[in-house]
Amino acid sequence: MKRTNLLKVSVFLIFLGRAWQHLFWDAPYRTFFWDESLLKPIVENWFGMNWTDYVTSPRTDTIIQTLIQCNGFLYLLAAICTLLVTKFNKKLFKIPVFVGGISLVILSVLLAKEKFYHIAQFFEHSIQFGLPFVYLYTFSENYEKPKLYRILKILIAVTFFSHGLYAFGAYPVPGKFVDMVINIFGCSESFAVSFLYVAGILDFILAVLLFIPKVDKYALIYAVVWGLLTAFARLVANFYWEFPLQSLHQILYQVIYRLPHGLTPLIVLVGVNLFWRRKSFGYRRKLLETR
Structure with a gap:
């Protein structure tokens, strides 16, 4: 298998695994949406809703779960586009891959937040959130193999x-x-x-x-x-x-x-x-x- 194919497969696996997680299990988005110190002023002053009512509301949980599901579909789309993108259709197919990469960065931030902002928790996922952007780099005009390996x-x-x-x-x-x-x-x-x-x-x-x-x-x-x-x-x-x-x-x-x-x-x-x-x-x- 060529190294470029290995890179494609690696990015595909990252998106596929995260899609599976988000579509069928859970992801740490509640660590943000239930952060009282961060969101309580917004919830109570902007939306006029009591904080306790907000965090215990089934509607709030449904919205968060829907967001998680949407991210799951985003990762699934990014996984498919990873396999389909070529130098001829890259303008269209690289968009879901790029957006999926951004979402992986956000997910890594949330995982770090869940661990009391351990910086190592964020950087432990460097391969996972970095590989989609590296893969897109291989389609750029200034692509150089030595730089890729570095x-x-x-x-x-x-x-x-x-x-x-x-x-x-x-x-x-x-x-x-x-x-x-x-x-x-x-x-x-x-x-x-x-x-x-x-x-x-x-x-x-x-x-x-x-x-x-x-x-x-x-x-x-x-x-x-x-x-x-x-x-x-x-x-x-x-x-x-x-x-x-x-x-x-x-x-x-x-x-x-x-x-x-x-x-x-x-x-x-x-x-x-x-x-x-x-x-x-x-x-x-x-x-x-x-x-």
């Missing part, structure tokens, strides 16, 4: 480093991280915390090695393996044979939009190797011709 490396480094901050314990270690390790390995809680601590350190090292020539490919290989494993870990840790279809419905969308965490370093790994191999081959051929 941008992707930055997205990978920021995503893994931010993820590592939680595993390392710079922020409170998420209970779902600990539970996943326990469920997969059948280990104690102390071992799970230690395992995550080491994983966090490796994420920090990875973020540095990505930008060191000659060793960056080993960091990319690790990122591919670890990115895919952490994606599938959600399914392995939370799958119940007693309820197979329900388990898949509840968890699979989380796997889908996280698969690009492993596919993105694969794009760079394949692309950079091919690029430099061709450049080296062209240089050797030109050298032979001058002799």
Whole structure:
């Protein structure tokens, strides 16, 4: 599969997974619409509605749920357009992809707000909200492959480093991280915390090695393996044979939009190797011709 196709598939998976989430489950929009300190003056002064009545109103909840559903359809449209966009129809089809990318940025802000504005929570989703814009960049007139790979490396480094901050314990270690390790390995809680601590350190090292020539490919290989494993870990840790279809419905969308965490370093790994191999081959051929 060509690296550009891998990029297309990655963006498609991000939009598909988020569409699944928004259409069938929930998203953190209530963390904004139920923020009393932010919206109470607007609700009571502009709309003349008591705050308690606003947050307990079924109509308010229906409006929020409708907004979530609309975003789900937006992501679904963006996923379809991602597969259909070409250099000939890009003026039309890139619009849903761009708007979907903006929506992913907003979603990441809301996820960070839900976690008391942890900056790492926002940047942990860098690959997810950054890839749609990177994909659109490949259709621009000033598109350059080396620049593409540099941008992707930055997205990978920021995503893994931010993820590592939680595993390392710079922020409170998420209970779902600990539970996943326990469920997969059948280990104690102390071992799970230690395992995550080491994983966090490796994420920090990875973020540095990505930008060191000659060793960056080993960091990319690790990122591919670890990115895919952490994606599938959600399914392995939370799958119940007693309820197979329900388990898949509840968890699979989380796997889908996280698969690009492993596919993105694969794009760079394949692309950079091919690029430099061709450049080296062209240089050797030109050298032979001058002799």
